[in-house]
Amino acid sequence: MExxxxxxxRRQIMAWVGERAEANGGFLRRDELLDFHLDGExxxxxDYSRGIRNPASFGSTLSIVSTPGRYHDSEMSEDGLLRYAYRxxxxxxxxxxxxxxxxxxxxxxxLFRKEIANVYTPVFPVYVIDDEPENRQFLIALDESFTFLHDPRHLTQPQREYALRLARQRLHQPAFRTxxxxxxxTRCAICELKHGSLLDAAHIVPDGHELGAPTVTNGLALCKIHHAAYDQNMLGVTPDYEVRISFGLLEEVDGPMLKHGLQEMHGRRxxxxxRRGDRPDRDHLAWRYESFDATVPRTTT
Ligand SMILES: [Zn+2]
Known part of the structure; x- marks a missing residue:
């Protein structure tokens, strides 16, 4: 093929994968990935069994599969590049x-990251930038700019920082969402909205804080509006899994989004x-709830 x-x-395939993933909330299920058609075929x-998908008519690889550790990237090294083992x-x-x-x-x-059995988070485009024959592995970068490097095996400090930042945005955050x-x-924990494309994974203890790990127990699936309201402390979640709406918002009079979307969530569970092991950590909820609670006006006596 020319x-x-x-x-x-490739561009068409990536657009298709991206659309499918976005509709689900950032991932695809195993059977969906076999659904791409070209001219009716x-x-x-x-390639589930080999991990490396090489269509016969393609000059180079189309996709690779990696299975990261549950809470961290076993294949991710300190320089922000991925290592992918030879077959x-x-x-x-x-x-x-x-x-x-x-x-x-x-x-x-x-790159298809297998987060959980049968669930794949696509990351693209990624680039194979070098080869380490002595370790039988390839070096994979998340950005085209790395393909222009003279010596990708020895990154400078700024290159390394950039690669790590990319890894956080392009690998770790999407993996957390999945x-x-x-x-x-695929349901908002507050209002039960079930459209993946309208759902986020909210951190309970924020990203960047030492307790703010991207683990399921530090996350809540929230629709965009409830996520933003949570981050703004307009909405809080108690350690007993109850929703609170801020005093100021409860007093306000406005249209249906305020009334049904926010005020009526007050007191909801x-x-x-x-799975019990996936439920939000109560200590994390308590830590976060303190900053919400601080916004409630204190009555003076
Ligand atoms: Zn919601």
Whole structure:
């Protein structure tokens, strides 16, 4: 296949994957990924058994699968680049050949991160930027700018910081959203809205705080409006899983969004994940609730 044709086809595949994932809330389920059609023919965009998807007509790899540890990225190193192990066998032929080919063609790939059984978070475009034959692994970057580096194996401090920041935005935050949305069965914990594209994973203890880990027990699946209201302390959640609306908002008179969307949520109980181990940490909720509670006006005597 001519490389311009292949590049265009990749673009179409990525657009399709992106749309599907966004409709679900940032992830795809196993069977959906076999659903891409080209001229009436099925073109699988993932290879579940081998991990490396090399369509016969493509000059370089289309997608790779990685399975990170549950709460951290085992494949992520301190420089913010990913390491992807060679397939077993000859490093110069088979699946490894087309993955290495991606270094010279510069063609973008899709990384499918398997967060939970049968649930994949797509990250794209990613680029194969180098090869480490002595460790039998490839170096993968999350940004095209890394393909222009003279020596990707020795990043400067600013390059490293940039790579780590990218990893946080493009890998860790999407992975957190997937884990939380799946735990909450794609439903807002407050109002039960079930549209993945309108749902976020909210941190209970904020990201950046030492207790603010991107774990399911420090997360809540919330629709966009309830997420924003939570972050603004217009809405609080008690350690007993009850919703509180701020005093100021309860007093206000306005249209249906205020009335039904916010005021009527006051006193409601959260809709929790079925699995006990996925439910919000009460200590984290208590820590966060203090900052909400501080906004309630104190009555003077
Ligand atoms: Zn909601």
């Amino acid at each position: 490389s311009a044709v292949e590049a265009e086809l 099925k073109l699988p965009v993932i 077993k066998g000859d490093p110069w032929s088979g699946d490894n050949r087309k993955l290495r080919q991606a270094i010279s063609t510069g063609m973008p790939l899709i 884990r939380v949305l799946v735990a909450y069965e 959260l809709t929790l994940p079925r």
